[in-house]
Amino acid sequence: MTTVQRSGRKGLAAGAGISAAGPGRKGDDGGIATEVAPKAATKRRLKRPRLYRVILLNDDYTTMEFVVLILQHVFHHGESSAHAVMLNIHQKGAGVAGIYTYEIAETKVAQVLEYAQQAEYPLQCTMEPDDDGKEEDES
Numbered sequence: 001m002t003t004v005q006r007s008g009r010k011g012l013a014a015g016a017g018i019s020a021a022g023p024g025r026k027g028d029d030g031g032i033a034t035e036v037a038p039k040a041a042t043k044r045r046l047k048r049p050r051l052y053r054v055i056l057l058n059d060d061y062t063t064m065e066f067v068v069l070i071l072q073h074v075f076h077h078g079e080s081s082a083h084a085v086m087l088n089i090h091q092k093g094a095g096v097a098g099i100y101t102y103e104i105a106e107t108k109v110a111q112v113l114e115y116a117q118q119a120e121y122p123l124q125c126t127m128e129p130d131d132d133g134k135e136e137d138e139s
């Protein structure tokens with residue numbers, strides 16, 4: 001039985017479960033690993049991913065209706081929530097449309113900018129860490 005250590009930094013042969021002794025040796029199955037021994041004292045707990053706020057900015061030209069549609073279709077707000085969020089942005093100058101992991105937030109920002117450009121509105125959209133730059137604590 002060939003046993004490999006769970007480690008990303010082993011050589012290619014070790015990583016593939018290939019024995020240096022080669023096949024034919026007593027107790028050696030020819031090199032295909034069937035068990036993976038957990039590396040001692042390796043922390044395997046997954047960290048919570050960082051989250052990002054997607055922010056819409058107010059402007060004087062984009063229509064309220066367009067912003068409500070964006071909030072419904074890109075951010076999955078219901079009609080009344082979309083209306084409340086849009087009004088908050090209109091009054092305060094900016095507001096949170098939604099909170100997502102990095103790549104989803106990035107995609108939403110790109111979608112908003114694409115739709116706004118298509119419709120020839122100057123609507124702006126950005127993202128920022130939801131934790132205000134603080135690193136996650138252990139545990």
Ligand code: TYC
Binds near residue numbers: 057062
């Ligand atoms: N201020 C815009 C208007 O009065 C509406 C608006 C709301 C625009 C929110 C952008 O992110 C925005 N037509």
